[in-house]
Amino acid sequence: MSRTTDPPAPARIPEATVARLPVYLRGLAALSEAGLATVSSDILAAAAGVTGAQVRKDLNQLGSYGTRGVGYEVDHLIREINRELGLTAPRSVVLVGVGNLGRALAGYAGFAAKGFRMVALLDRDPTTFGELVGGLAIRPVADLPAVVAEHRVSIGIIATPAAAAQQVCDLLVRLGVSAILNFAPVLLTVAEGVDLRKVDLSVELQILSFHEQRKQRDAGPPGLAAGQPGAVGQPGGSQLVAQR
Amino acid sequence: MSRTTDPPAPARIPEATVARLPVYLRGLAALSEAGLATVSSDILAAAAGVTGAQVRKDLNQLGSYGTRGVGYEVDHLIREINRELGLTAPRSVVLVGVGNLGRALAGYAGFAAKGFRMVALLDRDPTTFGELVGGLAIRPVADLPAVVAEHRVSIGIIATPAAAAQQVCDLLVRLGVSAILNFAPVLLTVAEGVDLRKVDLSVELQILSFHEQRKQRDAGPPGLAAGQPGAVGQPGGSQLVAQR
DNA sequence: CGATGTGAAGAACTTCACAGCG
DNA sequence: CGCTGTGAAGTTCTTCACATCG
Numbered sequence: 001m002s003r004t005t006d007p008p009a010p011a012r013i014p015e016a017t018v019a020r021l022p023v024y025l026r027g028l029a030a031l032s033e034a035g036l037a038t039v040s041s042d043i044l045a046a047a048a049g050v051t052g053a054q055v056r057k058d059l060n061q062l063g064s065y066g067t068r069g070v071g072y073e074v075d076h077l078i079r080e081i082n083r084e085l086g087l088t089a090p091r092s093v094v095l096v097g098v099g100n101l102g103r104a105l106a107g108y109a110g111f112a113a114k115g116f117r118m119v120a121l122l123d124r125d126p127t128t129f130g131e132l133v134g135g136l137a138i139r140p141v142a143d144l145p146a147v148v149a150e151h152r153v154s155i156g157i158i159a160t161p162a163a164a165a166q167q168v169c170d171l172l173v174r175l176g177v178s179a180i181l182n183f184a185p186v187l188l189t190v191a192e193g194v195d196l197r198k199v200d201l202s203v204e205l206q207i208l209s210f211h212e213q214r215k216q217r218d219a220g221p222p223g224l225a226a227g228q229p230g231a232v233g234q235p236g237g238s239q240l241v242a243q244r
Numbered sequence: 245m246s247r248t249t250d251p252p253a254p255a256r257i258p259e260a261t262v263a264r265l266p267v268y269l270r271g272l273a274a275l276s277e278a279g280l281a282t283v284s285s286d287i288l289a290a291a292a293g294v295t296g297a298q299v300r301k302d303l304n305q306l307g308s309y310g311t312r313g314v315g316y317e318v319d320h321l322i323r324e325i326n327r328e329l330g331l332t333a334p335r336s337v338v339l340v341g342v343g344n345l346g347r348a349l350a351g352y353a354g355f356a357a358k359g360f361r362m363v364a365l366l367d368r369d370p371t372t373f374g375e376l377v378g379g380l381a382i383r384p385v386a387d388l389p390a391v392v393a394e395h396r397v398s399i400g401i402i403a404t405p406a407a408a409a410q411q412v413c414d415l416l417v418r419l420g421v422s423a424i425l426n427f428a429p430v431l432l433t434v435a436e437g438v439d440l441r442k443v444d445l446s447v448e449l450q451i452l453s454f455h456e457q458r459k460q461r462d463a464g465p466p467g468l469a470a471g472q473p474g475a476v477g478q479p480g481g482s483q484l485v486a487q488r
Numbered sequence: 489c490g491a492t493g494t495g496a497a498g499a500a501c502t503t504c505a506c507a508g509c510g
Numbered sequence: 511c512g513c514t515g516t517g518a519a520g521t522t523c524t525t526c527a528c529a530t531c532g
Contacts, residue, residue: 022451056503056513057503064515069511069513070512078259082455108446114449115453153454201352209423212266257522284492301493301494304492312490312530313532314491314532316492493528496527497524497527499523500522506518509512510513
């Protein structure tokens with residue numbers, strides 16, 4: 001019994017796999033509605049936008065739920081993935097910052113469908129207090145301790161302006177919320193043990209922009225050195241026309 | 245005759261690096277406002293939430309803009325990264341689907357600040373036509389060809405319901421838009437050469453949920469019943485309690 | 489000396505290919 | 511025979527450590 005090492009296999013699931021489980025879940029839901037009882041890894045892969053091998057590797061990280069020669073039982077797999085994601089019981093979510101984006105998030109039906117329950121919307125602006133958004137009244141941030149205590153809040157969503165985000169984050173953590181989804185365009189820092197994810201809309205656009213520009217550059221040099229790699233190497237002048 | 249391979253080195257920039265450039269840009273903007281003229285990789289790393297080595301590796305993918313013993317010149321670096329991201333001239337963006345989320349996106353000031361220009365908002369619902377959102381009037385999707393032709397549209401954002409997303413996507417691609425950011429909760433398929441990114445809010449929550457659940461499991465086994473209440477699925481389910 | 493630039497080692501993830509079970 | 515499960519190879523990304531230069 002070596003205490004230092006872990007001989008068995010505590011089934012640590014790779015982060016990359018975890019990120020795909022929700023995608024499989026969505027594909028499985030569609031297949032289930034379509035009446036399919038079982039799926040092969042290749043079919044599920046097509047529905048999720050990955051390869052069959054990937055699906056098989058991922059799924060038997062969770063245990064072996066497939067039958068050789070047949071595939072995976074759809075409903076069973078849905079249950080197992082939901083269990084693995086900790087979604088067998090609904091999780092309570094609070095949203096802080098009810099501006100444009102916050103309102104959209106508050107009204108997003110997808111959350112409820114996926115096993116999340118929005119329990120409170122909080123803001124700092126007194127003129128919004130009491131306003132109903134998606135069936136919930138906006139409350140002052142001061143209510144946060146009470147809200148967290150009353151419902152067992154799992155996850156906090158931050159949709160405040162950048163300047164307020166760290167402060168709100170600290171408050172959430174202090175109240176015991178250990179998973180945070182940040183939409184504010186700043187880097188937040190949290191204590192170890194708190195799980196922080198970020199969604200940044202303009203970062204996504206900037207990444208797309210990079211690829212657009214690269215396409216243009218690749219397609220660009222038709223007049224110059226198009227015929228053959230005569231322009232190979234580093235041309236002396238390389239100001240604006242980079243030669244990637 | 246080496247037409248099949250590319251012997252030199254077109255300086256392909258790794259995808260992981262590209263994804264961090266926007267983050268550096270934000271950090272640099274803050275440092276610039278704070279009056280810093282130069283930064284070391286360690287300082288910039290702290291501002292971006294990565295390591296110093298990472299920053300150095302990333303930055304000299306773009307060329308060598310640092311000075312040993314000193315660091316990087318902030319303003320110069322900002323320009324170089326912007327150039328690499330293709331953001332020296334503003335890029336035109338159209339948004340299709342002006343529901344809750346679409347409205348939030350249309351009103352998001354961050355886009356303009358980052359060098360993007362929202363040129364049109366399109367929807368299918370006639371009752372919204374003409375309505376002003378963020379200074380732009382909502383137009384029918386039928387106007388899309390004209391819009392794309394008039395402004396040189398770089399990027400299309402899809403914020404429609406899931407059912408309409410693929411159709412809108414196909415239309416955008418047919419009109420020549422080759423970069424798409426999808427907020428609809430479906431897997432879209434596009435022809436090769438089109439760059440597609442996805443933002444899925446509920447996937448993020450589900451990933452957080454996974455980690456929450458794992459924390460609970462890890463913290464669970466002291467003395468008390470290690471098995472989950474009533475959820476002991478696998479009889480032979482060995483060590484569900486990970487020790488990490 | 490201080491901080492970059494960089495080969496080399498290491499870790500994480502993906503793809504391949506096929507053994508093996510139903 | 512079909513499809514899963516899985517070692518092994520391959521690829522991408524990250525960390526380390528230090529030579530190198532201003």
